[in-house]
Amino acid sequence: MFRLTNTPIDAAALRATLENAAAGACVTFEGIVRNHNDGRAVLRLEYEAYAALANKEGEDIVRAAREKFAILGAVCEHRVGPLEIGGMAVWVGVSAAHRGAAFDACRHIINEVKQRVPIWKREFYADGTVEWVGCAGCADPSHDHSRS
Amino acid sequence: MNVSASPPPDTITVEYFAVFRAQAKRASEDLPFDGTSPAAIYDALRARHGFALERASVHVAINDTYASWDAALTPGDRLVFIPPVSGG
Numbered sequence: 212m213f214r215l216t217n218t219p220i221d222a223a224a225l226r227a228t229l230e231n232a233a234a235g236a237c238v239t240f241e242g243i244v245r246n247h248n249d250g251r252a253v254l255r256l257e258y259e260a261y262a263a264l265a266n267k268e269g270e271d272i273v274r275a276a277r278e279k280f281a282i283l284g285a286v287c288e289h290r291v292g293p294l295e296i297g298g299m300a301v302w303v304g305v306s307a308a309h310r311g312a313a314f315d316a317c318r319h320i321i322n323e324v325k326q327r328v329p330i331w332k333r334e335f336y337a338d339g340t341v342e343w344v345g346c347a348g349c350a351d352p353s354h355d356h357s358r359s
Numbered sequence: 360m361n362v363s364a365s366p367p368p369d370t371i372t373v374e375y376f377a378v379f380r381a382q383a384k385r386a387s388e389d390l391p392f393d394g395t396s397p398a399a400i401y402d403a404l405r406a407r408h409g410f411a412l413e414r415a416s417v418h419v420a421i422n423d424t425y426a427s428w429d430a431a432l433t434p435g436d437r438l439v440f441i442p443p444v445s446g447g
Binding site: 242258259260261263264265267268289300301321324325326327328329330331332333343344345 | 374376377378381420423424425439441442443444445446447
């Protein structure tokens, strides 16, 4: 299951959906808003999603992981909207009979989400500037965020 | 251009997210359908709105599915340009 939410992620509730008597392992990943990025002090941020495509891609990632790895269940929830430092941006959980597949699938899912789910981060910096991450200049190798 | 007020649509709708919405200063716009490719539409809108991103770093979705830049469009299609994603 993949889901976007504009309210705080309830990790315990998501974890409960993975309960399975056949599971010997449950690996979870929590993505947290940190106070710096690329050498700049970050005060807060916002996530925006292209929901129709994000849900489709997210579901596809979770479904593919269930086929690729020997796991029993997989869940991913991503926050949209404003978030403070320390807030949970994304949660991934995987249950499996054995820990190896659970670790591998959990890492695979978060990597895929970061690569292809259309969600964008807008950071508010301590110097008063605001920027969409993955910004125009990032396509240019000479671009340096720390410059401005 | 004389645009008919009655459906069916003879337009392509472009929806904007994130940095594109900020640079286009709008959430969407309708363009007359003229058979051009998503690539040509992006290049024209990039010139019009001053999008900073090269097309090589952008993806395109048609009707909520990732598509290729030379996909054939149909009147009524919804086009979304996807800047580099930064979720997670």
